Amino acid sequence: MSKNNVSLSGKSILGLEYFNADEIKLVLETAKEMKNIINRDIKKVPTLRGKSIVNLFYEPSTRTRSSFELAGKYLGADVINITAGTSSIVKGESLRDTLLTVEAMGVDAIVMRHKSEGAAEYAHQVVKPAIINAGDGAHAHPSQGLLDLFTISQHKNTLKDLKVAILGDILHSRVARSDIWGMREMGMEVHLAGPKTLLPRFLTAEKGIFVHDRIEEAVEAADVINVLRIQLERQKSGLFPSPREYARIFGLNRERLARAKDDVLVLHPGPMNKGLEISPDVAYSDHSAIQEQVQNGVAVRMALLTLVLMGGKNLEINA
Amino acid sequence: MKLMLKGGRIINPGKNFDQIGDVLIENGKIKEIGVGLKAENATIIEAAGLVVTPGLIDMHVHLREPGQEAKEDFSSGSKAAAAGGYTRIACMPNTKPVVDNAILVNGLKERARQAAVVHIDIIGALTKNQKGTELAEVGDMTQAGAVAFSDDGHYVQSSKVLLNGLDYLRTFDKRIISHAEETTLVEDGIMNEGNRSAMLGMKGRPTVAEDIAVARDILLAEYADAKIHIAHISSKNAVEIVRQAKKRGVKVTAEVTPQHLTMTDDLVNAFDTSTKVNPPLRSKEHLAAMIEGLKDGTIDAIVTDHSPHAYEEKDVEYNYAPSGFPGLETAVGVLLTDLYHEGKLDLPEIIEKMTYGPAKVFDLAAGVLDVGAAADVTIIDPNLNWTVDAEKFYTRGTHSPFLGRHLKGKAVMTIVDGKIVMKDGKIID
Numbered sequence: 133m134s135k136n137n138v139s140l141s142g143k144s145i146l147g148l149e150y151f152n153a154d155e156i157k158l159v160l161e162t163a164k165e166m167k168n169i170i171n172r173d174i175k176k177v178p179t180l181r182g183k184s185i186v187n188l189f190y191e192p193s194t195r196t197r198s199s200f201e202l203a204g205k206y207l208g209a210d211v212i213n214i215t216a217g218t219s220s221i222v223k224g225e226s227l228r229d230t231l232l233t234v235e236a237m238g239v240d241a242i243v244m245r246h247k248s249e250g251a252a253e254y255a256h257q258v259v260k261p262a263i264i265n266a267g268d269g270a271h272a273h274p275s276q277g278l279l280d281l282f283t284i285s286q287h288k289n290t291l292k293d294l295k296v297a298i299l300g301d302i303l304h305s306r307v308a309r310s311d312i313w314g315m316r317e318m319g320m321e322v323h324l325a326g327p328k329t330l331l332p333r334f335l336t337a338e339k340g341i342f343v344h345d346r347i348e349e350a351v352e353a354a355d356v357i358n359v360l361r362i363q364l365e366r367q368k369s370g371l372f373p374s375p376r377e378y379a380r381i382f383g384l385n386r387e388r389l390a391r392a393k394d395d396v397l398v399l400h401p402g403p404m405n406k407g408l409e410i411s412p413d414v415a416y417s418d419h420s421a422i423q424e425q426v427q428n429g430v431a432v433r434m435a436l437l438t439l440v441l442m443g444g445k446n447l448e449i450n451a
Numbered sequence: 452m453k454l455m456l457k458g459g460r461i462i463n464p465g466k467n468f469d470q471i472g473d474v475l476i477e478n479g480k481i482k483e484i485g486v487g488l489k490a491e492n493a494t495i496i497e498a499a500g501l502v503v504t505p506g507l508i509d510m511h512v513h514l515r516e517p518g519q520e521a522k523e524d525f526s527s528g529s530k531a532a533a534a535g536g537y538t539r540i541a542c543m544p545n546t547k548p549v550v551d552n553a554i555l556v557n558g559l560k561e562r563a564r565q566a567a568v569v570h571i572d573i574i575g576a577l578t579k580n581q582k583g584t585e586l587a588e589v590g591d592m593t594q595a596g597a598v599a600f601s602d603d604g605h606y607v608q609s610s611k612v613l614l615n616g617l618d619y620l621r622t623f624d625k626r627i628i629s630h631a632e633e634t635t636l637v638e639d640g641i642m643n644e645g646n647r648s649a650m651l652g653m654k655g656r657p658t659v660a661e662d663i664a665v666a667r668d669i670l671l672a673e674y675a676d677a678k679i680h681i682a683h684i685s686s687k688n689a690v691e692i693v694r695q696a697k698k699r700g701v702k703v704t705a706e707v708t709p710q711h712l713t714m715t716d717d718l719v720n721a722f723d724t725s726t727k728v729n730p731p732l733r734s735k736e737h738l739a740a741m742i743e744g745l746k747d748g749t750i751d752a753i754v755t756d757h758s759p760h761a762y763e764e765k766d767v768e769y770n771y772a773p774s775g776f777p778g779l780e781t782a783v784g785v786l787l788t789d790l791y792h793e794g795k796l797d798l799p800e801i802i803e804k805m806t807y808g809p810a811k812v813f814d815l816a817a818g819v820l821d822v823g824a825a826a827d828v829t830i831i832d833p834n835l836n837w838t839v840d841a842e843k844f845y846t847r848g849t850h851s852p853f854l855g856r857h858l859k860g861k862a863v864m865t866i867v868d869g870k871i872v873m874k875d876g877k878i879i880d
Contacts, residue, residue, distance in 0.1 A: 149650070227768055248768035249653045250721020257722055269770070270652030271721065309652050332649035 141443030144256040144263040147272035148314040162435035180209035183240045187213045190246040200243045203433035235259040262440045277310030279432040292319040297350040300360035301330040307401045316340045325350035329371040354392040358399040359410045385411040453477045459498025464803035465819030476826040479869035505806040506538025506827030511754035518547025521761040529567035531846035533873040535779040536862025538827035541572035545604040551576035551587035553595035568872045572598040593623040601628035617677035626678040631664035643716040643731040658686035665689040673701045681705040685730040687740030694749040704812040706752040709782045713789040724765045724772035725850040752809035755782045759848025777848030787860025830864035
């Protein structure tokens, strides 16, 4: 499976800024095979039989956590969930001690979600099992970035030279940060747009990244548009005046979509605020791959778990 | 007891003095400074190749006493000071409880007599419980011996309260030390706002927050014709604002830390909380402005802002870690390695900002080698190579961004009131 000695075996998946193009391609190719498993009648394969995975979630999550859980179970691994509200974390146990406890139980990988940036890298320093970052604050969400790339590649057959527009709350978005580094590495042209209060002041100097004041400019002739979720609690701190105004000026609607290429692909990491950052008719249009992203998410996470835990070997997907 | 420091390079910036010579110490005082001095029964300290300076002064440390002795106390903190070459340090009042009354000032002075191996000055809180709403009893604290007043750790948000403090303290001729960061702009920021924070997705503290606060504080001090001191300056625009104010004759002074002279936010990794500090490590262009500010006299003093925390407090997620790290034992090494040996500042420039400079700012009878003065003396080996190792720290703080660094230059002897309290890095009790 691995070619040119590209391998993620035993590695922690912390952020896409650490991935090179060959590693990304390896994940996407593996995900393609994994997607076939998901579409079977009987989904279980023995690839990761005897491996144990802990989902350690310090933040609420439905889709990412269940996606990782199903990915592990389809591959035959034992998967358990530890969530902040129902564990010794509420008794004040430190992250180090929780990690050491989980490690001592003999797990092979820890899938971790945490609201503090750098928490996954901290975990990687503290314990031996591979850490898979399922989101750390506003820093990174590498499996989301990879599933976005996978979804795009399934539709466009290539990634190189595609123009992608990422819209909305870039400042607080770990999805944006993972997309940006992954897309740039794959040779895509990244355009960012949203209210200035939701754009980082400083990313502008980075190569291959273009920042626009207006949505219309960013989506012009775009091959892909990724609409980020607006966290409504941001509105309370005054970063934009009202949801109503946001939808009118910065939301993706039919008119703005028409400026993009005819075959533009629309993505959204979910959950959507329909009528705010994206209009319902766009969200359910033929351009939308939003539901497909969810299925691709399981495939990409299966690929990551296999590559990290088995090095891509033992891919008995026909079993 | 007599001590003869023989043949060292005596750097005494308060007297514009920089020569090879001898220093004779007797009965805790400096008896004589000159060449080829002779004294019977004196213990000879060979200082050839070494630098003899006035005892180093650090007017911004956190000794955590009372209330947070797991982080540090007067014993461990003063030993760390002596190990780093300091003979006199001033501790900030953000303790538990806050040092905001004369009883606490007196109590801490007594604790210093019992437990400390160097001189400790007490800085009182400017406002009650450092809440920024009502002035603390600063007159009472002045009479108890407090050397300055500060709500360090907090910006005095109310301009009216700061103006009251500036006006009121004119009677007592004491300086307010301002922690200048406009609060609403830094909210939950955990590092400098810039390219690095944008990459890491971490909330930033922009330099403009410091610039605004410094400008306001200076304007109020100018209006009141009162003394203000800007703590741990770190932004180039703030330095320029201080520079212009000094030209106008405003009674403003400023200090800078080794970290803001030598480290940038590129060193921040979100899994290592040792770089978390306030003000945060800035970007490169600010460092150059700090050095320029020291050179032209805009910045008067170098302080460490020594802020030790317990291991378990720092060994957490970056967001949850308290800000600050220990600095007393690394300052000389870092400054000599990154500024002196790199040719950015010469030794007299560095020593001045650690002796005569701060003494002048706070009207201390210290910081100068003078016949008849208390014999607070530091001997530095500017070429000693060593590696920063937390195991060897006297401070209880463990998380230092300088850990593992190979440094060149170290204090090798600290003399307080004529008594050797540190020799070759070891405290002599």
